[in-house]
Amino acid sequence: MEIFSFLIFIVSYMLVPSLKISAATLSVSQYVTDGETLVSNSGVFELGFFSPGKSTKRYLGIWYKNITSDRAVWVANRENPINDSSGILTFSTTGNLELRQNDSVVWSTNYKKQAQNPVAELLDTGNFVVRNEGDTDPETYSWQSFDYPSDTLLPGMKLGWDLRTGLERKLTSWKSPDDPSAGDFSWGLMLHNYPEFYLMIGTHKYYRTGPWNGLHFSGSSNRTLNPLYEFKYVTTNDLIYASNKVEMFYSFSLIKNSSIVMIVNINETMSDIRTQVWSEVRQKLLIYETTPRDYCDVYAVCGAYANCRITDAPACNCLEGFKPKSPQEWSSMDWSQGCVRPKPLSCQEIDYMDHFVKYVGLKVPDTTYTWLDENINLEECRLKCLNNCSCMAFANSDIRGGGSGCVLWFGDLIDIRQYPTGEQDLYIRMPAKESINQEEHGHNSVKIIIATTIAGISGILSFCIFVIYRVRRSIADNFKTKENIERQLKDLDLPLFDLLTITTATYNFSSNSKIGHGGFGPVYKGKLADGQQIAVKRLSSSSGQGITEFVTEVKLIAKLQHRNLVKLLGFCIKRQEKILVYEYMVNGSLDSFIFDKIKGKFLDWPRRFHIIFGIARGLLYLHQDSRLRIIHRDLKASNVLLDEKLNPKISDFGMARAFGGDQTEGNTNRVVGTYGYMAPEYAVDGLFSIKSDVFSFGILLLEIICGNKNRALCHGNQTLNLVGYAWTLWKEQNVLQLIDSSIKDSCVIPEVLRCIHVSLLCVQQYPEDRPSMTLVIQMLGSETDLIEPKEPGFFPRRFSDEGNLSTIPNHMSSNEELTITALNGR
Ligand SMILES: *[C@@H]1O[C@H](CO)[C@@H](O)[C@H](O)[C@H]1NC(C)=O
Ligand SMILES: *[C@@H]1O[C@H](CO)[C@@H](O)[C@H](O)[C@H]1NC(C)=O
Ligand SMILES: *[C@@H]1O[C@H](CO)[C@@H](O)[C@H](O)[C@H]1NC(C)=O
Ligand SMILES: *[C@@H]1O[C@H](CO)[C@@H](O)[C@H](O)[C@H]1NC(C)=O
Ligand SMILES: *[C@@H]1O[C@H](CO)[C@@H](O)[C@H](O)[C@H]1NC(C)=O
Ligand SMILES: *[C@@H]1O[C@H](CO)[C@@H](O)[C@H](O)[C@H]1NC(C)=O
Ligand SMILES: *[C@@H]1O[C@H](CO)[C@@H](O)[C@H](O)[C@H]1NC(C)=O
Numbered sequence: 001m002e003i004f005s006f007l008i009f010i011v012s013y014m015l016v017p018s019l020k021i022s023a024a025t026l027s028v029s030q031y032v033t034d035g036e037t038l039v040s041n042s043g044v045f046e047l048g049f050f051s052p053g054k055s056t057k058r059y060l061g062i063w064y065k066n067i068t069s070d071r072a073v074w075v076a077n078r079e080n081p082i083n084d085s086s087g088i089l090t091f092s093t094t095g096n097l098e099l100r101q102n103d104s105v106v107w108s109t110n111y112k113k114q115a116q117n118p119v120a121e122l123l124d125t126g127n128f129v130v131r132n133e134g135d136t137d138p139e140t141y142s143w144q145s146f147d148y149p150s151d152t153l154l155p156g157m158k159l160g161w162d163l164r165t166g167l168e169r170k171l172t173s174w175k176s177p178d179d180p181s182a183g184d185f186s187w188g189l190m191l192h193n194y195p196e197f198y199l200m201i202g203t204h205k206y207y208r209t210g211p212w213n214g215l216h217f218s219g220s221s222n223r224t225l226n227p228l229y230e231f232k233y234v235t236t237n238d239l240i241y242a243s244n245k246v247e248m249f250y251s252f253s254l255i256k257n258s259s260i261v262m263i264v265n266i267n268e269t270m271s272d273i274r275t276q277v278w279s280e281v282r283q284k285l286l287i288y289e290t291t292p293r294d295y296c297d298v299y300a301v302c303g304a305y306a307n308c309r310i311t312d313a314p315a316c317n318c319l320e321g322f323k324p325k326s327p328q329e330w331s332s333m334d335w336s337q338g339c340v341r342p343k344p345l346s347c348q349e350i351d352y353m354d355h356f357v358k359y360v361g362l363k364v365p366d367t368t369y370t371w372l373d374e375n376i377n378l379e380e381c382r383l384k385c386l387n388n389c390s391c392m393a394f395a396n397s398d399i400r401g402g403g404s405g406c407v408l409w410f411g412d413l414i415d416i417r418q419y420p421t422g423e424q425d426l427y428i429r430m431p432a433k434e435s436i437n438q439e440e441h442g443h444n445s446v447k448i449i450i451a452t453t454i455a456g457i458s459g460i461l462s463f464c465i466f467v468i469y470r471v472r473r474s475i476a477d478n479f480k481t482k483e484n485i486e487r488q489l490k491d492l493d494l495p496l497f498d499l500l501t502i503t504t505a506t507y508n509f510s511s512n513s514k515i516g517h518g519g520f521g522p523v524y525k526g527k528l529a530d531g532q533q534i535a536v537k538r539l540s541s542s543s544g545q546g547i548t549e550f551v552t553e554v555k556l557i558a559k560l561q562h563r564n565l566v567k568l569l570g571f572c573i574k575r576q577e578k579i580l581v582y583e584y585m586v587n588g589s590l591d592s593f594i595f596d597k598i599k600g601k602f603l604d605w606p607r608r609f610h611i612i613f614g615i616a617r618g619l620l621y622l623h624q625d626s627r628l629r630i631i632h633r634d635l636k637a638s639n640v641l642l643d644e645k646l647n648p649k650i651s652d653f654g655m656a657r658a659f660g661g662d663q664t665e666g667n668t669n670r671v672v673g674t675y676g677y678m679a680p681e682y683a684v685d686g687l688f689s690i691k692s693d694v695f696s697f698g699i700l701l702l703e704i705i706c707g708n709k710n711r712a713l714c715h716g717n718q719t720l721n722l723v724g725y726a727w728t729l730w731k732e733q734n735v736l737q738l739i740d741s742s743i744k745d746s747c748v749i750p751e752v753l754r755c756i757h758v759s760l761l762c763v764q765q766y767p768e769d770r771p772s773m774t775l776v777i778q779m780l781g782s783e784t785d786l787i788e789p790k791e792p793g794f795f796p797r798r799f800s801d802e803g804n805l806s807t808i809p810n811h812m813s814s815n816e817e818l819t820i821t822a823l824n825g826r
């Protein structure tokens with residue numbers, strides 16, 4: 001040991017080694033003088049006096065015992081060196097550690113919690129601690145050197161804050177290799193709402209890591225993939241008030257081989273943070289990585305709203321959609337002014353909502369001015385941002401598991417760089433191009449155009465023609481009828497909701513709120529400020545429904561009141577937005593039950609019979625009892641909703657037509673309805689009547705009994721649809737085979753048979769053969785003999801081919817239940 005120590009002494013004369021075998025601990029009665037050292041139990045670290053570089057001053061420090069370096073990893077009296085070798089480390093009468101030169105105290109610990117029987121120990125981690133004798137719980141240490149880092153981070157050390165005590169652990173560089181007093185560089189955690197680490201030069205930001213996104217720091221994504229060490233960022237919360245953060249810190253640990261020596265420190269001469277590994281072979285510290293890595297890591301090198309891409313020349317480019325604030329300076333490579341939006345934001349104008357553009361693979365901007373809520377989702381986040389004019393961007397705060405939490409940025413977005421890939425998408429606020437609706441429209445068009453480019457030029461042409469036609473039509477619609485509508489709606493006694501109420505209730509029509517897709521647009525679930533749940537039907541401007549249909553629907557439904565019809569609560573009309581607000585049905589639509597083998601069991605036969613009756617009564621009301629005679633024209637399982645007691649309510653009157661008094665039949669060149677439910681005369685000739693609704697009811701009845709869709713084949717019989725199959729079984733006197741296995745146990749055979757019989761009467765080919773709804777209800781409710789059904793109107797195969805649907809341009813979904821809204825020229 002003596003020989004080894006002697007060698008070190010030769011190599012590094014500044015480290016004065018101990019000339020006696022050292023212990024790791026120091027008790028109250030002991031002291032360390034210059035020339036003596038403490039050595040950790042396994043001999044990894046040593047504590048003693050040293051002089052750095054060319055300096056002759058004496059400092060108390062800790063260093064790796066085996067590393068011949070004059071750099072101590074920790075220095076006690078950085079700011080107060082000792083001129084000679086008279087320094088002494090000992091315990092004071094108060095139990096604090098003191099470094100004294102003669103009688104003056106050069107440095108001391110200052111802890112509140114008095115140790116009863118204090119000992120100081122240098123641990124094998126490099127941590128020098130004061131604790132009660134026998135106490136090994138780090139939480140109860142009176143003092144530890146890890147809480148007061150110098151310029152070096154060792155494995156297991158924490159960099160960050162203890163918010164209970166207000167203790168900040170940060171690294172501060174030396175002034176020079178000869179002077180360990182605090183230099184200009186520091187590396188620490190800034191306590192923003194969305195915190196991140198900064199390397200500072202004085203008070204200037206020089207580099208930031210980016211905030212922690214759950215997996216890594218936004219600005220150092222590929223550091224996760226390294227074989228040597230792993231790192232973590234920890235936020236611990238108060239046990240009682242979970243929202244109170246008590247500790248936030250970064251630390252790293254060696255993965256496999258704890259005998260590797262690895263340190264992270266600030267290099268004051270090269271102004272960077274470097275990770276170094278000790279090479280036993282070369283007997284020196286080798287650089288493992290340095291930060292900042294490149295030019296693009298330098299803080300705000302490209303200014304606001306600009307993107308640094310290290311592979312580009314020049315590296316700075318405005319974000320897509322932005323332009324240089326000062327084009328001249330920009331082109332002369334002075335990027336400090338950054339970029340601006342080409343058009344100012346339109347935040348203040350109610351009708352022109354800003355929108356957000358998604359950017360992928362960015363190091364997210366400086367988080368100094370941010371707001372964080374870890375408990376809300378991306379859609380709520382978007383709405384929060386939209387509603388605050390100074391919010392410029394938002395993102396998920398945590399990218400794990402598909403993303404969660406919300407962070408908003410206020411003010412200019414600074415210090416962005418581009419990575420080839422990235423998981424934390426940033427949504428940046430951009431001014432509205434047009435009114436809300438057209439914005440979305442435009443968005444879709446772009447996507448569709450890209451798709452069609454691939455598909456072929458002819459596709460583009462026909463698409464463009466279609467878009468032009470649509471846009472012109474909707475503009476014309478808008479101008480022609482706007483005042484007209486307002487006049488019409490004024491005399492309706494129905495609440496008019498404003499758009500903001502609706503967007504708030506539905507989280508700005510978030511996809512999470514979406515509960516379905518009705519005939520003319522999506523349906524959202526919402527919650528009003530008073531807690532009432534609503535269903536919001538947003539009529540899409542790209543659907544066939546113009547203002548005319550909208551007014552029709554509002555006028556009709558406002559007058560209809562029946563317990564088997566969904567109640568309209570109000571509406572909203574604003575520019576292109578046409579919205580209907582209905583009562584919300586907790587149990588959703590009938591199709592979600594009867595076509596689902598598991599949920600289907602929940603609807604036993606008595607419940608299904610009750611539902612069948614309810615639908616029949618609702619339809620009868622539409623056909624006969626209401627003051628107007630209304631043909632629904634799109635009755636189907638997905639248009640029957642169930643309330644909390646599973647009472648059926650018919651919904652979606654968008655295509656209903658009102659007829660005065662005795663008019664029972666009409667003709668239209670615009671067929672609306674859903675294949676599979678449409679009566680043949682209606683689908684083929686556009687002839688509709690109350691009897692076409694009866695046909696749809698018959699189909700629905702069969703579906704409720706069979707648990708299969710009409711268009712989906714019932715039992716793998718490839719040539720027949722459900723009606724055809726039912727008819728075949730009827731003729732074979734074998735209709736009980738139709739019964740859904742979910743209701744086999746609960747069904748009352750005579751009732752089911754009667755229902756099948758009635759349904760076959762309803763789907764007869766000729767409208768005049770079909771019963772009216774009055775008769776249907778009588779037949780369902782009595783035990784009288786029924787007439788024999790004639791052959792049903794088989795649905796022509798060509799209409800049920802998916803191929804035919806594709807010629808109808810305005811449907812993006814392949815959903816076979818989709819309502820067909822435009823089939824002009826028949
Ligand atoms: C330090 O070096 C000595 C001699 O090379 C060796 O025996 C000892 O194991 C080393 N200690 C550590 C902790 O690496
Ligand atoms: C150390 O040097 C400084 C400045 O030269 C002087 O003021 C101080 O008294 C000296 N202290 C000792 C212990 O010599
Ligand atoms: C420290 O003590 C020694 C011996 O007692 C004395 O010679 C020296 O001058 C003292 N230094 C200071 C700065 O008081
Ligand atoms: C990590 O990213 C930097 C900067 O983008 C790149 O230069 C480096 O090659 C990447 N390293 C790995 C291992 O992907
Ligand atoms: C750890 O590293 C030491 C020195 O580099 C090496 O001798 C040893 O085999 C390593 N152990 C493991 C488990 O990798
Ligand atoms: C700082 O960097 C220089 C140049 O690479 C190197 O010579 C010096 O040892 C480094 N200092 C520290 C403390 O790592
Ligand atoms: C927008 O957010 C900022 C920062 O949180 C806040 O100071 C301001 O009051 C907010 N403005 C509105 C209108 O909510």
